[in-house]
Amino acid sequence: MPVRVSMSDDPFSALLAPPPDEMPAERAARLREEENAKRISDAIDEEISRQRAEQRRERCVKRLTMSGCTGKSTTLKNFQLMNSRKAFRAERAQWRTVIQLNIVRSFRLILEAMAEAQAATTSPATSSPSVSPRLRPADDPDPDPNMPHLTSELLLLKMKLSPLIQIEETLLRALDPEGSSVFGAPYLTALTNLPNPERPRGKGVKEIAVNSCAWGTKFSRLLSGEARNSTDVRDEGLEPDEPSHVLHACSDDMIRLWKDPIVREVLDRLKLRLEEMPGFFLDDLERVTDLNYMPSDADIVRARIKTLGVTEYRFTVKGGLYCISPFVPRSLTSNAVGNSISRDWRLYDVGGQRSCTAAWVPFFDDMDAIIFLAPISCFDQVLEEDPSVNRLEDSVLLWKSIVSNPVLARTNIILFLNKCDIMRRKLAAGIKLSKYIVSYGDRPNDFESTSTYLRRKFAQIHKDHSVQKREFYAHFTSVVDIEATTKILADVQDSILRANLRGTGLIL
Numbered sequence: 298m299p300v301r302v303s304m305s306d307d308p309f310s311a312l313l314a315p316p317p318d319e320m321p322a323e324r325a326a327r328l329r330e331e332e333n334a335k336r337i338s339d340a341i342d343e344e345i346s347r348q349r350a351e352q353r354r355e356r357c358v359k360r361l362t363m364s365g366c367t368g369k370s371t372t373l374k375n376f377q378l379m380n381s382r383k384a385f386r387a388e389r390a391q392w393r394t395v396i397q398l399n400i401v402r403s404f405r406l407i408l409e410a411m412a413e414a415q416a417a418t419t420s421p422a423t424s425s426p427s428v429s430p431r432l433r434p435a436d437d438p439d440p441d442p443n444m445p446h447l448t449s450e451l452l453l454l455k456m457k458l459s460p461l462i463q464i465e466e467t468l469l470r471a472l473d474p475e476g477s478s479v480f481g482a483p484y485l486t487a488l489t490n491l492p493n494p495e496r497p498r499g500k501g502v503k504e505i506a507v508n509s510c511a512w513g514t515k516f517s518r519l520l521s522g523e524a525r526n527s528t529d530v531r532d533e534g535l536e537p538d539e540p541s542h543v544l545h546a547c548s549d550d551m552i553r554l555w556k557d558p559i560v561r562e563v564l565d566r567l568k569l570r571l572e573e574m575p576g577f578f579l580d581d582l583e584r585v586t587d588l589n590y591m592p593s594d595a596d597i598v599r600a601r602i603k604t605l606g607v608t609e610y611r612f613t614v615k616g617g618l619y620c621i622s623p624f625v626p627r628s629l630t631s632n633a634v635g636n637s638i639s640r641d642w643r644l645y646d647v648g649g650q651r652s653c654t655a656a657w658v659p660f661f662d663d664m665d666a667i668i669f670l671a672p673i674s675c676f677d678q679v680l681e682e683d684p685s686v687n688r689l690e691d692s693v694l695l696w697k698s699i700v701s702n703p704v705l706a707r708t709n710i711i712l713f714l715n716k717c718d719i720m721r722r723k724l725a726a727g728i729k730l731s732k733y734i735v736s737y738g739d740r741p742n743d744f745e746s747t748s749t750y751l752r753r754k755f756a757q758i759h760k761d762h763s764v765q766k767r768e769f770y771a772h773f774t775s776v777v778d779i780e781a782t783t784k785i786l787a788d789v790q791d792s793i794l795r796a797n798l799r800g801t802g803l804i805l
């Protein structure tokens with residue numbers, strides 16, 4: 298039973314109480330001393346809260362990054378384009394919606410950055426009530442004193458673009474009418490090598506995720522030919538819907554805002570590099586907001602929607618040898634007639650978040666090949682799930698656990714060192730690999746040296762940890778580059794097929 302102690306029972310109050318016979322001079326001295334002690338105590342409290350705010354700020358920066366996003370689904374899209382181009386294009390209506398959501402998300406970030414700039418340049422006394430507390434986080438202590446002032450024209454543009462936020466719900470519903478599988482997830486931002494940590498931002502901006510069962514089955518039906526024969530698919534136009542009209546109406550204002558030098562400076566000051574974020578379409582606004590906009594293959598490949606769980610895709614490939622996926626199981630059926638080979642393939646696309654990796658396990662024991670994507674450009678980012686872990690380091694650990702898995706001892710593992718285009722841009726911008734991978738030391742910070750070094754590291758792990766000897770296959774990729782990726786995938790599928798045919802006695 299807890300014991301309640303009244304003030305009069307408190308032994309400290311008796312000890313600290315002034316003496317009953319205190320003289321006025323003694324009392325004045327005591328009060329001065331107490332006042333002095335209080336000043337020191339307040340200063341200490343102030344320092345403690347300053348340090349706490351600093352720590353909070355660092356934590357927020359890390360929390361804003363996320364895992365996954367290595368390029369698995371993008372690789373799969375390339376594969377779909379190689380195998381089932383017409384059928385894939387028939388899904389353009391959904392991709393248009395995803396691209397529209399990507400645009401809305403980019404603008405949410407811009408509007409949020411503007412609100413932050415507005416708050417930073419407005420004194421608390423005159424602070425506008427329109428600045429929402431969500432956009433101006435309470436734990437964001439020090440506004441940047443050099444933040445540029447937003448002109449009244451910019452503030453007007455900001456207001457005129459508010460309908461964009463309202464169409465987000467409609468777009469989400471269009472992707473998943475039941476609303477069960479598409480939902481938001483924290484947005485990604487990169488850590489930089491700049492001395493000051495970034496402020497928390499993007500907290501309210503959600504990334505769209507899709508559960509494999511909803512969106513994925515559409516694709517698997519399509520690939521398996523259940524949905525419709527690919528030759529029946531016509532390049533018909535898409536009817537403009539409500540979000541398309543809103544985006545079209547906002548188009549000029551969006552372009553003006555995105556091109557505005559003050560807005561760019563605000564984004565720079567907040568280290569918000571939208572161009573490096575997934576689903577970036579702001580340089581194509583005029584085209585993608587056209588009422589008759591039809592996503593191109595390149596647009597579809599660049600569109601970003603996060604995968605949850607595992608999605609299986611089944612299809613038959615006749616004659617051609619275009620097949621590859623993150624996961625291809627061994628249970629392929631095959632029949633060879635002359636030079637023409639017809640095979641049933643199963644591909645698996647997996648959600649990359651750590652919480653999703655358990656879902657992979659049941660798919661592990663029957664694989665012919667695994668394509669492992671390591672996003673080498675992520676060397677300066679941390680995991681959303683665990684901000685103490687560097688993303689590239691996490692990828693290396695996953696690589697080690699896959700190559701050392703006895704169940705996969707005979708599986709071909711093909712490494713894609715991906716996002717080389719972003720890696721090149723980061724290195725050119727002066728971001729140093731050695732700052733994040735200390736073992737890199739003072740080697741040159743160019744693409745050739747850094748990528749070769751990383752490839753060697755992955756190869757060493759493959760050699761040291763494979764249960765039995767096997768070939769090391771690795772490619773430097775930028776899987777948003779369709780042409781280059783098609784060539785690599787054709788090569789890869791060829792080696793998988795050869796290995797598989799060798800196993801079944803079809804090739805010696």
Ligand SMILES: Nc1nc2c(ncn2[C@@H]2O[C@H](COP(=O)(O)OP(=O)(O)OP(=O)(O)O)[C@@H](O)[C@H]2O)c(=O)[nH]1
Nearest residue numbers: 365366367368369370371575601604649716775776
């Ligand atoms: N610039 C560039 N962007 C890439 C590359 N690979 C993927 N992306 C983009 O990165 C984003 C994420 O790619 P996804 O293929 O969705 O990644 P994922 O591994 O499937 O991610 P999860 O589903 O979250 O596990 C997309 O917007 C892609 O367009 C690349 O090599 N270069």
Ligand SMILES: [Mg+2]
Nearest residue numbers: 369370603604
């Ligand atoms: Mg994915």
